């Protein structure tokens with residue numbers, strides 16, 4: 469009997485891990501890290517309900533940490549199989565996982581040095597070497613290519629927009645077809661292709677990050693321009709937490725448009741990330757996976773100053789002249805952006821712009837909800853800067869776009885599983901699917917098992 473169990477990404481946006489079992493065979497779709505709330509992050513340290521040794525294949529929809537970040541831990545735990553991904557996802561995941569291993573080691577070291585952890589010594593969930601081993605398990609499959617797995621399963625990747633290389637997965641096994649949406653991107657995005665709708669399927673798992681929200685229709689370049697203008701007019705700095713691969717390139721594109729319109733005059737723009745240069749290279753290496761031609765690509769990425777060493781990054785924090793700084797991580801859970809927030813959040817002339825979804829329990833969410841101070845590296849930092857939030861810059865479909873993607877499925881599935889959303893968002897989408905399409909839909913709980 470084919471069964472489905474969500475070991476993460478159920479009732480939360482993070483930790484995506486969907487386990488399919490048939491007889492002795494097991495396939496895991498996505499292998500993400502829990503992020504945000506402490507009780508969720510603690511789950512990263514709990515053993516999975518299935519031994520990694522007993523999983524036969526992992527299929528990765530895209531490289532974001534909440535979909536890929538548990539892979540090093542899985543390999544550490546004895547996983548021996550392949551990790552299937554599109555070529556671009558493999559390359560992006562390598563950057564993300566190596567960076568994640570590095571950050572985990574750094575954090576543990578920082579906590580030990582300052583004796584901030586209740587655990588003595590504080591341990592890293594995994595390190596750079598574990599990340600490297602995980603990358604060694606990757607096996608690539610192009611969009612549209614049918615991959616046959618041992619145990620009789622086969623699957624294909626379809627473009628999902630969202631970030632470079634992102635895919636939906638349609639998988640056939642035991643006489644059933646199951647579609648995993650992965651994270652669904654925006655329609656008419658300037659950089660990424662439209663998400664391709666699901667084929668006829670027995671079951672569909674759909675993400676619901678913005679299941680209860682509609683993005684602002686305003687032109688993102690204009691909205692961004694207005695924020696830059698008023699920050700610079702105050703003599704301030706604009707800090708944008710954004711991951712170096714994905715959102716950062718999208719932001720650069722809008723800044724490039726502003727610059728062409730003469731709007732960004734003499735303000736320097738920094739992409740402060742050790743991965744930024746690699747990320748730019750990845751866009752050029754995977755030309756077929758995005759909409760920019762090589763000339764535009766070069767122009768867009770030439771407008772930022774890239775800083776890959778720590779001293780240059782510190783110089784940006786110390787420099788009080790007006791500027792724009794894009795730095796990771798996107799939800800301010802770690803990375804260099806924390807140093808910039810420490811430096812710039814206390815001054816009311818500055819602006820912090822949130823350009824993507826901010827999961828519950830992250831510093832990004834605290835900022836979005838108007839927190840008067842933020843805890844960074846064990847210290848409370850006052851937030852006097854303006855905090856702006858532009859949903860339309862998000863890499864995720866809004867509720868209308870999720871419905872547009874789902875309703876393009878040629879016939880009603882037996883059931884829709886709503887995953888990758890906080891409870892209110894998932895529930896709102898469930899109600900909407902029932903009301904507008906009349907399809908049975910359910911929001912799985914963590915580790916709840918379904919027979920398919």
Ligand code: ZN
Nearest residue numbers: 530532630651
């Ligand atoms: Zn994602």
